[in-house]
Amino acid sequence: MATMKQVAERAGVSTSTVSHVINKTRAVSEDVRERVLAVIGEMGYIPNAMARSLKNDKTRTIGVSVPDNTHAAMAELLRGIEDAAFAVGYNIMLCNGYEDPQRQAAHLRSLIEKRIDGLVLVAGAARANEELAALLSSGRVPVVLADHAVAGVDTDFIGLDHEATGYLATRHLLELGHRRIACVAGPAHEPAGSARLAGCRRALAEAGLALDPKLLVHGSADCQGGHDAARRLLGLDAPPSALFACNDLMALGALCAAREAGVAVPAALSVAGGDDLGVAAFATPRLTTVAQPSHEMGRRLTELLLQRIQGDPAPRHQTRLGGQLVVRHSTAAPQAR
C-alpha cells in the first residue's frame, strides 16, 4: 500500500508538504497542491490512521461492550451508538460479553491495547470480576455506562427508567379497572427487571393494592419464561384479570400461553409488556407496551463519551430516560363477572 513518502517522491516534494496538503494544515502553493493531489489519486494513496494515531494518541475509535448484540434492545442501542459515532467520524469496535466477566475482561484488554478513545459499557447483570473492575477503574479509558451500573465503577451513566416503565404499564391496567394484576418478572437478581417490578408495586400501592405473592412469577427473561410464567398464573384457582410482563419477549410468551390455555386476550386477560419491539405491534393481539428510547440512549451515551474524550471535566452525569406507554389491543377493561 502506498505511503506518504512514495507520494512525496513521485510528486517531487517533501513528505511534510504532502502531509500539509492532506490535512490543510498550512498554506501550500496552488500548483504544488494540485500536483500532490493528482499523485494521491493516481496511486490510490490512503493515509495510515495507525501511524497517525501513534502521534496524536487518538484513534477515533470507541469500544462498545454489550452482553449480546442479538437482543433487540441491545441492537437498537448499538445502532444509536454507531449512528452518533459515525456522525462525527468515529468507528465502533463491537464486543459481545455474554454476561461473562472473563470474556468481557479479555475484550476490554484487547480494546485498551488497541487504544480505543473511550468505551460504552453495557454490563448486564453479572458482577465484574477483579480483572475487569481493575481495568475499568484504572482510568486508562473514559467509560460511560449504559443502563446498568457496575459495582465499584463510578462514572457517567445513562439508562432507561425501568421503574417508571413498570409504573406506567401497571397504572394503565389499574385505570382500566383491573384489581387482580399479576407480574411476570425476569430473574430476581436482574436490575432492569427488578426496577420494573418495583414500579409495578408502586402503582399498585398508589391504588391501595399490594402485589399478591401468588401473582408474582419469576422466570427467564425471554418468550419461554413469559410463556411458562403465564401458564402457571392461568392455572391458579383465582387467576389474574391482567398481567404486566416486564419485557415484550415475556409478554409475547404470555400471549402464546393464554391462547394455548384458551384464555381470550384481552377479553379474559389483559397483557401489557415493556420495550415495544418491532414485532409487538403485530402480535396477536397487538401488544400494549411501554416503548423505550434505546436508540436515543445510545446516541446520548456516545455524545457524552465524546465530551469526556475531549476532556470535559463536568461532574458525573446520571440520567434515566423515560419510556412511553403505547396502548394497543392486548389490554381492555376487565370482563364483568
Add this chain to the structure above:
Amino acid sequence: MATMKQVAERAGVSTSTVSHVINKTRAVSEDVRERVLAVIGEMGYIPNAMARSLKNDKTRTIGVSVPDNTHAAMAELLRGIEDAAFAVGYNIMLCNGYEDPQRQAAHLRSLIEKRIDGLVLVAGAARANEELAALLSSGRVPVVLADHAVAGVDTDFIGLDHEATGYLATRHLLELGHRRIACVAGPAHEPAGSARLAGCRRALAEAGLALDPKLLVHGSADCQGGHDAARRLLGLDAPPSALFACNDLMALGALCAAREAGVAVPAALSVAGGDDLGVAAFATPRLTTVAQPSHEMGRRLTELLLQRIQGDPAPRHQTRLGGQLVVRHSTAAPQAR
C-alpha cells in the same frame, strides 16, 4: 500510559529484552524475566497495539459492514462473526451501511485508513456506487461477501440458500394438500426475497401448479408489509388456503392480518414463513418456518476471511447454506369445503 521504554528503564534492561519477555520471542534468563514481569505488573503496562501494528502491518481487526444491525438476521450473523473472530483474538469494527452506498463507502474508507486486515461485507440490495466498488475491487483488503453478491466484486461468498427456503416451505404446504397457495414477497428487486419466491414457484411447478399472479403480492419486507399483503389476499374473491411469506416478519404481519380479518389460522389459512426468529416459536399460532443458519454463516465467513488474510491462495469459494423446515402450528391440511 506507560510505555515499554519506561518499563525497560525501571527494570534496568533494554526495551528489546522487555519486548522479548512479552512476546516470548527469545530466551531470557529467569530472574530478568521475573523482574520485567513484576515491573509490568506494578506499572500496569499494556502494550500499544498500534505501534505493534505499524511494524507488522497486521491489526487483528476485521471490519463488518451490514445494512442494519437491528435486523434480527443481521444481528445473528454479526454475532457469528464476532464469536469466530474473538476465538482467534480478532476484534470487529461494526458499520451500519443502511443500504446507502455513500455511507458504506465512507465507512470502508475509514476502515481502510485504520488498516483492517479484512472485511465481511453484507451489501444488501442497493447497488454499490463507483467509489465503493473501486475501494472493494482495488484489492487493498481481503473481502468476503455475505449472502449478497456485489456487482463487479468477484470474491469469496457465503450466503443462505434462499431458493431452497422458498421451496421447502412451499412443498410443505403442498404436502399438506394445499393447492391454492399465495406468496407474500418483499420488494421485487430484493435478491433474497426473489430467490425465495423462485423456490416457491419451483415447488409449485413440481406439483404441476403455477403461481396465480393474483396470489403474489409484493410489499415491504417487514411486519407491516406482510400485514398489508395478507389483508389484500384475504379480501380476494377466491382467497388462498395457504400462504408462504418470504420472511418471518412478513409472516407475523400476515398472522396479524388474518386475525383481524377473522380468518382462523391454521384452520382457514395456513401460514409459513422463513427465518425462524426467536419470537416465531411463540407467535399466535406458533409459526411454521424455515430456520436459517445465520450464526453459522457468520462463523464460516470469518474463518474463510481469516484464511485469506493468512494468504490462502485457494480458488474463490462460493456456498449457500441450507435452511431447515420447522413445522409448528400455523400450518395444517386445508379444511374440507
Add this chain to the structure above:
DNA sequence: CTGTTAGCGCCTTCAG
C-alpha cells in the same frame, strides 16, 4: 543471554 540500532508511516517543530 542481552543491548544497540534502524525503521514502520506520519506529524510537527524548527530552519530556511
Add this chain to the structure above:
DNA sequence: CTGAAGGCGCTAACAG
C-alpha cells in the same frame, strides 16, 4: 511557501 529532522511505541536484525 517549503524541507529536514526527530520522535510516537514497538519489533527485529545485528552485534556482542
